[in-house]
Amino acid sequence: MNFQGSRRRGEDGIAMVIDFLLSNARLVLGVGGAAMLGIATLAVKRLIERAGRAAEDEKVKEKMAESWEELSLVTSSPTLITNGIEGVVLKHVAKAAKQQKDDLCQQSPVSSLEVSGPESKSRRIQLSVVTLQHRLQQFYHSRAALAPLDVHRAQSLALDICTEIQGFLHGRQPDMPLGEMSLGGSLLDDLQVVCADHACLLVPLLLEASLWRLIPGEETLLTHPLHWMVRRVNLEYFPRGQSYWDRYLVGGYLSAEAVVNMFTKAVMETINWPSISSSMDCSVRPVLGGPELKLEIRPQDEDGDDQPLFITVLPLLRQEDVVLTAQPELTSPWVNAWHLSLYPWETQRLVQLDAADGGCRRHTLKILKAACRLNHALRPLHAAALANVILHLSDGESDWSEISLETRFQQCVTEMIGYLEQGALQSYFKPAVNLLSGLSEDQVDQVGFMLYCAVSEPEILLM
Numbered sequence: 001m002n003f004q005g006s007r008r009r010g011e012d013g014i015a016m017v018i019d020f021l022l023s024n025a026r027l028v029l030g031v032g033g034a035a036m037l038g039i040a041t042l043a044v045k046r047l048i049e050r051a052g053r054a055a056e057d058e059k060v061k062e063k064m065a066e067s068w069e070e071l072s073l074v075t076s077s078p079t080l081i082t083n084g085i086e087g088v089v090l091k092h093v094a095k096a097a098k099q100q101k102d103d104l105c106q107q108s109p110v111s112s113l114e115v116s117g118p119e120s121k122s123r124r125i126q127l128s129v130v131t132l133q134h135r136l137q138q139f140y141h142s143r144a145a146l147a148p149l150d151v152h153r154a155q156s157l158a159l160d161i162c163t164e165i166q167g168f169l170h171g172r173q174p175d176m177p178l179g180e181m182s183l184g185g186s187l188l189d190d191l192q193v194v195c196a197d198h199a200c201l202l203v204p205l206l207l208e209a210s211l212w213r214l215i216p217g218e219e220t221l222l223t224h225p226l227h228w229m230v231r232r233v234n235l236e237y238f239p240r241g242q243s244y245w246d247r248y249l250v251g252g253y254l255s256a257e258a259v260v261n262m263f264t265k266a267v268m269e270t271i272n273w274p275s276i277s278s279s280m281d282c283s284v285r286p287v288l289g290g291p292e293l294k295l296e297i298r299p300q301d302e303d304g305d306d307q308p309l310f311i312t313v314l315p316l317l318r319q320e321d322v323v324l325t326a327q328p329e330l331t332s333p334w335v336n337a338w339h340l341s342l343y344p345w346e347t348q349r350l351v352q353l354d355a356a357d358g359g360c361r362r363h364t365l366k367i368l369k370a371a372c373r374l375n376h377a378l379r380p381l382h383a384a385a386l387a388n389v390i391l392h393l394s395d396g397e398s399d400w401s402e403i404s405l406e407t408r409f410q411q412c413v414t415e416m417i418g419y420l421e422q423g424a425l426q427s428y429f430k431p432a433v434n435l436l437s438g439l440s441e442d443q444v445d446q447v448g449f450m451l452y453c454a455v456s457e458p459e460i461l462l463m
Contacts, residue, residue: 133403157297168267179318184202194370226339368386380447410455423436
């Protein structure tokens with residue numbers, strides 16, 4: 001999606017509102033609430049007045065070009081106007097400006113009205129930076145970081161489910177070659193944000209090394225770097241039936257979809273979940289009807305907190321540092337394709353970089369993840385895209401100390417806007433993979449619009 005595209009219908013009204021708000025927001029920070037109210041009222045008035053104009057006003061265009069040169073980076077979308085995004089921006093910018101004004105007043109005993117000239121401007125800029133640093137830290141501790149008690153409780157529930165499933169499979173199908181089941185994902189790696197509401201149960205399948213070969217995605221007929229295949233080999237010496245997993249062959253390849261269907265019947269539809277719910281003192285039920293193997297757990301706490309915990313059961317194959325997962329929702333319509341998970345590589349790389357220089361990369365990632373989860377317009381940005389932006393940025397930036405948190409946060413926002421403008425974000429470990437390919441044009445437009453607003457007012461992402 002190119003943000004430098006042609007002007008679209010309805011752009012003039014919303015662009016003028018944003019032009020006025022963002023170009024004057026920093027001037028408002030030093031005045032009282034009455035001025036803020038006046039600006040918001042004037043902005044709404046301008047929006048209503050210009051909505052009724054049928055012909056475009058050339059003078060307005062010239063004024064916008066002179067007062068806002070950066071507007072060429074992004075264009076308003078009819079979808080944004082239809083969804084009332086102008087109201088969201090008005091509310092968020094006003095709230096952010098008011099909050100930052102209050103923070104500045106609390107931190108500085110000198111009123112902004114008592115200081116004038118270049119010294120006043122420099123002082124306001126310095127205080128604004130300190131405030132952003134403080135706001136980022138506050139947002140991290142209040143929204144991004146999880147309470148240790150909540151993490152422990154979620155992990156305990158997930159481990160209980162893990163024990164139940166593993167015991168059931170060993171009892172019902174003792175000949176199924178499975179490795180030790182374990183927890184994985186963001187809950188285990190301390191990368192989950194907002195609330196501890198999902199976990200991943202890893203179910204490793206054990207394959208005979210002499211009977212199976214993992215084929216990289218680039219070498220398959222699919223030519224997709226993330227779609228690997230698992231071929232049955234040495235059939236002339238070890239015919240079908242020698243391996244337990246031969247029963248899930250489709251066209252000479254181990255079918256990920258067939259394996260998932262087997263686990264759906266053997267686990268989701270067979271285990272006595274009401275009995276498990278009674279023994280665990282919580283409600284456990286399978287989430288059926290989708291391609292994922294997912295369980296929903298609702299603890300019955302004394303304080304009435306019934307926040308559900310979703311556990312994804314994930315069959316996988318491991319060979320050295322390669323992890324292939326059976327996720328038909330990612331590899332459809334190819335029934336034989338296995339998904340190459342880049343998550344272990346990305347997580348390990350972030351840990352290594354932070355350990356080497358005491359950096360805040362994972363700290364920054366959690367803030368970005370929380371901001372995207374809490375902001376509806378940014379939800380299409382997945383954690384993988386955010387992690388890769390940080391990894392790419394780490395190649396050029398060496399200072400990831402805590403004192404540079406606000407600078408790196410703003411750089412990540414700016415970098416993401418650039419990737420959205422290009423329509424491509426290359427995976428750090430697989431450059432052929434575009435991590436933005438799953439976004440629609442409207443989603444790119446909405447995400448880019450919100451991030452562009454955050455360039456001038458980053459506080460709108462921290463609410």
